[in-house]
Amino acid sequence: MAIKRLPRKILVLAGSPVRDGNTDTLAGWFAEGARAQGAEVEVVRVAAREFRSAGCTSCRACQKLEAYACVIRDDASAALAKMAKADAIIMATPLYFFSASAQLKTVFDRMFSLYKWDNAAGTMQTPLAGKTFGVIASAYEGAGFDALEKPFRLTAEYTGMKFYSLRVPNAGVSGDIRGKQEIRRKAAAFGKKIAKG
Ligand SMILES: Cc1cc2nc3c(=O)[nH]c(=O)nc-3n(C[C@H](O)[C@H](O)[C@H](O)COP(=O)(O)O)c2cc1C
Structure with a gap:
């Protein structure tokens, strides 16, 4: 009997304020x-x-909870719960001065609550281990993607997640990208790749 694979759950956190x-x-x-x-x-x-x-307040109250959850209750709470359940997490952001957007970073830092550290034992546990983690970044020009990607890539390595990225230079100003069919093809291909796992 063939075993049917469950569809992969992909969560995209879109980090631009521009609708x-x-x-x-x-x-x-x-x-x-x-x-x-x-x-x-x-x-x-x-x-x-x-x-x-x-943003994360470094209260460390999450470390005393049994659940992987942040004690700050706001819209990031639901996003964090979805991250813990997803097979793949993709963070999409504009390049802002060679970094990700500040808004995305607030959620990124709250991921602290999805880890449990035992410093005495030197151990770390997280439901994020084994997931796929990715970044989609666009910029007006082409410089700065290495810097933007680095914290995401290092976090993936630290956590035991597979890391992928899609860099989109020459995206123009907000909205310009809509007419760029080659970029559309690349973004869809990236989606296919992440979906295949
Ligand atoms: C605050 C701010 C900082 C930016 N910094 C850069 C930059 O350092 N390099 C660059 O090429 N583009 C930069 N851009 C352009 C955006 O990264 C680019 O237009 C992006 O595709 C916009 O995405 P969005 O429409 O989703 O906001 C910046 C734009 C803003 C508003």
């Missing part, structure tokens, strides 16, 4: 490709004006 700008468009094209490959894709706009996310 329907380059990041949202890339997230949509990525999702098209991934869904065509049978994946379930959810896009959460974590930089939307109405999305409330405090």
Whole structure:
């Protein structure tokens, strides 16, 4: 009897404040490709004006909880819960001064609550281990992707996640990307690749 594989759950955190700008468009094209490959894709706009996310306060209360959860209750809470359940987490961001957007970084830092450290024993546990982690970044020009990617790549290595990235230079200003069919093809292909696992 053939065993049917469950569809891969992919969570995209879209980190631009611009609705329907380059990041949202890339997230949509990525999702098209991934869904065509049978994946379930959810896009959460974590930089939307109405999305409330405090940064990590380093209270470390999460380390005393049994659950992998942050004690700060805001819109990042649901996003973190989805991250823990997803097979693949993709962070999409515009390049802002050679880095990711500040809004995305607030959610990224709250991932602290998805780890449990025992410093005395020198151990770390996380439901993120074994997942796929990726970045989609676009920029007006082409410089700075190495710097942007580095914290994501290092976090993936530290956590035991497979890391992938899609760099989109020459994306133009917000919205310009919509007419760029070659980029659409690349974003959809990236979605297919992540969906295949
Ligand atoms: C605050 C800010 C900083 C930016 N910094 C850079 C940069 O360092 N290099 C670059 O090539 N583009 C930079 N850009 C351009 C954006 O990265 C680019 O237009 C991106 O595709 C916009 O995506 P969005 O429409 O999803 O916001 C910057 C834009 C803003 C608003």
